[in-house]
Amino acid sequence: MSTKIKLVVIGNGPVGHKFLEELVATGKHNAYQITVFGEEPLPAYDRVQLTRWFETRQAQTLNLVKDNFYQKNNITLYSNEKIIQIDRAQQVVISNSGKQLPYDKLILATGSYPFVPPVKGHDRENIFVYRTIADLEKITAAAQQSKIGTVIGGGLLGLEAAKALKDLGLKTHVVEFAPRLMAVQIDDGGGKMLRKKIENLGVCVHTQKNTQSITAGETTTHQMNFADGEILATDIIVFSAGIRPRDELARQAALAIGERGGVVINNHCLTSDNNIYAIGEVALWDNKIFGLIAPGNAMAQAAVDHLTQSGTREFKGADMSTKLKLMGVDVASIGDAHGNSPNARSYTYVNDREEIYKKIVVSHDDKHLLGAVLIGDAAEYGSLLQFMLNKMTLPSEPESLILPQLEGSSAGIGVDALPDSAQICSCMNVTKADVVQAVQAGATDMATIKSATKAATGCGGCSALVTQVLNNELEKQGISVNTDLCEHFAYTRQALYHLIRIEKIKDFTTLMSKHGSGLGCDICKATAASIFASCWNEHILNKPLHALQDTNDYYMGNMQKDGTYSVVPRVAGGEITPEKLIVLGQVAKKYNLYTKITGGQRVDLFGARSEQLPDIWQELVAAGFETGHAYGKSLRTVKSCVGSTWCRYGVQDSMAMAILLENRYKGLRSPHKLKMAVSGCTRECAEAQSKDVGVIATEKGWNLYVCGNGGMKPRHADLFASDLDDVTLIKYIDRLFMFYIRTADRLQRTSVWLDNMEGGLSYLKSVIVEDKLGIANELEQEMTQVIASYQCEWKTTIEDPEKLKRFTHFVNSQQSDDNIRFIQEREQIRPKPLQEITIIEVN
Amino acid sequence: MKKWLTICHKDDILPNMGRCALITAQDQQRQVAIFNIVDRQGNEQFYAIDNFCPFSKTNTLSRGITGDINGQLVVASPLYKQHFNLKTGQCIEDNTVAVNTYSVRCDNEHILIAINKSAEEQSNDH
Ligand code: SRM
Ligand SMILES: Cc1cc2nc3c(=O)[nH]c(=O)nc-3n(C[C@H](O)[C@H](O)[C@H](O)COP(=O)(O)OP(=O)(O)OC[C@H]3O[C@@H](n4cnc5c(N)ncnc54)[C@H](O)[C@@H]3O)c2cc1C
Ligand code: SF4
Ligand code: FES
Numbered sequence: 003m004s005t006k007i008k009l010v011v012i013g014n015g016p017v018g019h020k021f022l023e024e025l026v027a028t029g030k031h032n033a034y035q036i037t038v039f040g041e042e043p044l045p046a047y048d049r050v051q052l053t054r055w056f057e058t059r060q061a062q063t064l065n066l067v068k069d070n071f072y073q074k075n076n077i078t079l080y081s082n083e084k085i086i087q088i089d090r091a092q093q094v095v096i097s098n099s100g101k102q103l104p105y106d107k108l109i110l111a112t113g114s115y116p117f118v119p120p121v122k123g124h125d126r127e128n129i130f131v132y133r134t135i136a137d138l139e140k141i142t143a144a145a146q147q148s149k150i151g152t153v154i155g156g157g158l159l160g161l162e163a164a165k166a167l168k169d170l171g172l173k174t175h176v177v178e179f180a181p182r183l184m185a186v187q188i189d190d191g192g193g194k195m196l197r198k199k200i201e202n203l204g205v206c207v208h209t210q211k212n213t214q215s216i217t218a219g220e221t222t223t224h225q226m227n228f229a230d231g232e233i234l235a236t237d238i239i240v241f242s243a244g245i246r247p248r249d250e251l252a253r254q255a256a257l258a259i260g261e262r263g264g265v266v267i268n269n270h271c272l273t274s275d276n277n278i279y280a281i282g283e284v285a286l287w288d289n290k291i292f293g294l295i296a297p298g299n300a301m302a303q304a305a306v307d308h309l310t311q312s313g314t315r316e317f318k319g320a321d322m323s324t325k326l327k328l329m330g331v332d333v334a335s336i337g338d339a340h341g342n343s344p345n346a347r348s349y350t351y352v353n354d355r356e357e358i359y360k361k362i363v364v365s366h367d368d369k370h371l372l373g374a375v376l377i378g379d380a381a382e383y384g385s386l387l388q389f390m391l392n393k394m395t396l397p398s399e400p401e402s403l404i405l406p407q408l409e410g411s412s413a414g415i416g417v418d419a420l421p422d423s424a425q426i427c428s429c430m431n432v433t434k435a436d437v438v439q440a441v442q443a444g445a446t447d448m449a450t451i452k453s454a455t456k457a458a459t460g461c462g463g464c465s466a467l468v469t470q471v472l473n474n475e476l477e478k479q480g481i482s483v484n485t486d487l488c489e490h491f492a493y494t495r496q497a498l499y500h501l502i503r504i505e506k507i508k509d510f511t512t513l514m515s516k517h518g519s520g521l522g523c524d525i526c527k528a529t530a531a532s533i534f535a536s537c538w539n540e541h542i543l544n545k546p547l548h549a550l551q552d553t554n555d556y557y558m559g560n561m562q563k564d565g566t567y568s569v570v571p572r573v574a575g576g577e578i579t580p581e582k583l584i585v586l587g588q589v590a591k592k593y594n595l596y597t598k599i600t601g602g603q604r605v606d607l608f609g610a611r612s613e614q615l616p617d618i619w620q621e622l623v624a625a626g627f628e629t630g631h632a633y634g635k636s637l638r639t640v641k642s643c644v645g646s647t648w649c650r651y652g653v654q655d656s657m658a659m660a661i662l663l664e665n666r667y668k669g670l671r672s673p674h675k676l677k678m679a680v681s682g683c684t685r686e687c688a689e690a691q692s693k694d695v696g697v698i699a700t701e702k703g704w705n706l707y708v709c710g711n712g713g714m715k716p717r718h719a720d721l722f723a724s725d726l727d728d729v730t731l732i733k734y735i736d737r738l739f740m741f742y743i744r745t746a747d748r749l750q751r752t753s754v755w756l757d758n759m760e761g762g763l764s765y766l767k768s769v770i771v772e773d774k775l776g777i778a779n780e781l782e783q784e785m786t787q788v789i790a791s792y793q794c795e796w797k798t799t800i801e802d803p804e805k806l807k808r809f810t811h812f813v814n815s816q817q818s819d820d821n822i823r824f825i826q827e828r829e830q831i832r833p834k835p836l837q838e839i840t841i842i843e844v845n
Numbered sequence: 846m847k848k849w850l851t852i853c854h855k856d857d858i859l860p861n862m863g864r865c866a867l868i869t870a871q872d873q874q875r876q877v878a879i880f881n882i883v884d885r886q887g888n889e890q891f892y893a894i895d896n897f898c899p900f901s902k903t904n905t906l907s908r909g910i911t912g913d914i915n916g917q918l919v920v921a922s923p924l925y926k927q928h929f930n931l932k933t934g935q936c937i938e939d940n941t942v943a944v945n946t947y948s949v950r951c952d953n954e955h956i957l958i959a960i961n962k963s964a965e966e967q968s969n970d971h
Contacts, residue, residue, distance in 0.1 A: 489915070521884070521885070522912045523910070524910035524926060527910050546861075548859070549859065552923070553905070553908045553909070553910075557908075561924060563901065564903055565903035565924075807857075811865060812865055812866060813852065813857050813866050814852050817867060819876070819904050821897075821904050836902055
């Protein structure tokens, strides 16, 4: 129907997209006929996370458009189509392909473009900017033929770009005009510390360098010529010298424009034309351009409220505090970082050994926080930001906020004191009230909070604070954060692990008499059994450990619904000789077992009675099989693909690696089961990204992915490290597994473990890769011990008559359980359905 | 009237574990799960309940992990983990469900279980 209001959105970046999401959320979008134009070939993607494109080199991971959002809501999107003119008199927009579209209301969300100073030679080849996926594709291609890369501009984005060049394997330089890095956000002292940290990453920093021209190099593509006469040879140049609003359409259409660019808006984001709004980085409010995502999102909300008259949100400026998201370099800047406010006082903490610099700027009376700079450790970012934004009264000695915390003293802010309206996560605009509400609705862990509120899913800078609010709220509601393992042990699994490891406890009676009460139960006994195995790796049926085992571990097979067990021999990497395959068939036939290929690339034989297990395993062990631990909370399988030995695309020998890994970690008991996979190239036939640990071959080595999960709540694994050699790969996996065993909860898969970890992936990297906690050696040694003490549990068992005694069904008869009955189906056995079994009442 | 059947040597039922006994009485066979529970002072005490788990409808209770919940001695069913009181047979999670219990004693290092005597046996008891 043509009665609909014609709404046109120009620009399909994060803010333009946010506007549409907010519009749909009001439920009033059906009153509009909505058309969106985007100049880029892809629908809206997450520019904030642009650098993560390098992890997969697939645009899909950055995509912001979920579940057919445009189609579902009748929004027409023209990607790869640029608007070249706005005709305000006729109320039409005109596109580069000649489309003419009338509008009643127009939204300008054209963002900004990277500023390239008119240096002589700036238009030479292999000179780039860092703004779009297309830019990154071009940089990646050029890097393959280059050795040296240089970023012009040492700001937030410049450093991110420099790290990317470094990761592409280039010798990397950063050239900055000002006397220090990130000159806008941080002060002199912070700048020095930051420089050290960036240099530690292997990036050369040149400050106070004014590039006058770029000319051809002698052995390199370019030579940069500085005003002071020095030169720098480089193959690639990336300009990151600030952004400029894309206000060209607005200028042409004679909308009000700021002196230095930007489309002037009011609190409703209306421009000087009542039918045209501007939002995001193109908009100029109070003479300011906001180059961050959070203000853009707030503008989108204000514009939607005004357009649809469905709310009263206005844009009233935004805080420009920021955090750098470079692995291993914690940098944050809050408010008045330079202490420019009249009569401001400042406090500074510098630690040269650990390369930490922290400064707070407070009001003359020490009452309020005005700004802060954090380098090397930005843990207090969240709470300091809250102090400033909510104008909260500081503690009597404000310096205590940045001094190292002594053990036992509480860190930073009391979250209780925060107002409900306090914005906890600025990326996703989540308030304290939102988090509290999610807890009231039943969320009890970070993983649930993240999916319910989206908090901490943007830059991640707020995750420590979100955790504090969560815990505080749980405590308040008396959902008490009871992390006791069970009524017998007032400890978490992690604490129990430490007690067992440090006090060298090896049996349950000792553990109980020292730290527990009562007799124990199926929870603490099985947990203790698992920890004993992770630490000391004794045979699980050794007395008295055997009494702690769940039936699956005791019988070394999974109990099925009818009380029989399954038999799963290990087939490392899924590779099996014809001879062994025949043995499996023969054994299955002899004992009449149901035979199935599992989802883990091996064979499962079902329907074995407990008393048959020893005979079956006797035959399997004799043929060279080992137990597959299909029953244990332990390593299951390492799925593989054939890789470079057979496949035309394979770039590494994924088979050999899968077998090596499976044999290395077989028998390792852990808080929950562990699954791995190795793929021979990026086609990923082994589905490694759905595993606890996934390994994918690259031209140069292996990419390591961690904490994936299939199952009930699938989670894609995160890229953890790239292009590793065999030795480093194994080192990292050793550490990772042992750290997981140390710190995870009972029955917590690695995916949930990571989602609940304060600091998330970057913290995990800092522990495993950078050895921040100084425990890497210990972890490796512990793993070495477990590996050295491996035995096939079934082999040891069948050699020990004492252990075999309990496999008969009856203690006083050789008979079988007559309640186990099978019928035939598709030429194999299966349990007789229950309704067909008449249970004989014996009372 | 009760009759005591000798089942096995007491060492056949390991500390804090269960074992299933086959009991034939009045031409019917019955599976009984016998448990050897050791208290914190180290004293052994034997208990017997049905081996049949009413939830999974399998003969598996003897293979569960033993312990105590709120002061009640229990075994956890190995398949779906419901707990049964070893003294009363009552299921902790569902008070409408209970299994049978049996008198059990240790005599001269052997485990004995009591069953009801048949009418015939009783008439012979003069
Ligand atoms: C046999 C098999 C299915 C098959 O017929 O193919 C299987 C069978 C069982 N799975 Fe599985 N899973 C099997 C592959 C998988 C896979 C696929 C894979 O590993 O590639 C998954 C998803 C991947 C993952 O785990 O991330 C899978 C996710 C689960 C889950 C859900 C885990 C989760 O984190 O959500 C459970 C339940 C649990 O562990 O709590 C489970 C639990 C089970 C148990 C152990 C249930 C039980 O306690 O009785 C099943 C009995 C196994 C047996 O009797 O031997 N199984 N299971 C597969 C054995 C693979 C092997 O060779 O060892
Ligand atoms: C590498 C990088 C890292 C960043 N990190 C952070 C961070 O950590 N935190 C943070 O808050 N912010 C960060 N930012 C900034 C953030 O990405 C921007 O604030 C945000 O993208 C602004 O969104 P926007 O929609 O206003 O503009 P844009 O993202 O620029 O989107 C505008 C879109 O409109 C299109 N367009 C322009 N003109 C036309 C036309 N005439 N016709 C059709 N289409 C047109 C453009 O092609 C573009 O796709 C980062 C930016 C970059 C590049
Ligand atoms: S992942 Fe690559 S190497 Fe492995 S089978 Fe698939 S295409 Fe071949
Ligand atoms: S502040 Fe960035 S994710 Fe919360």
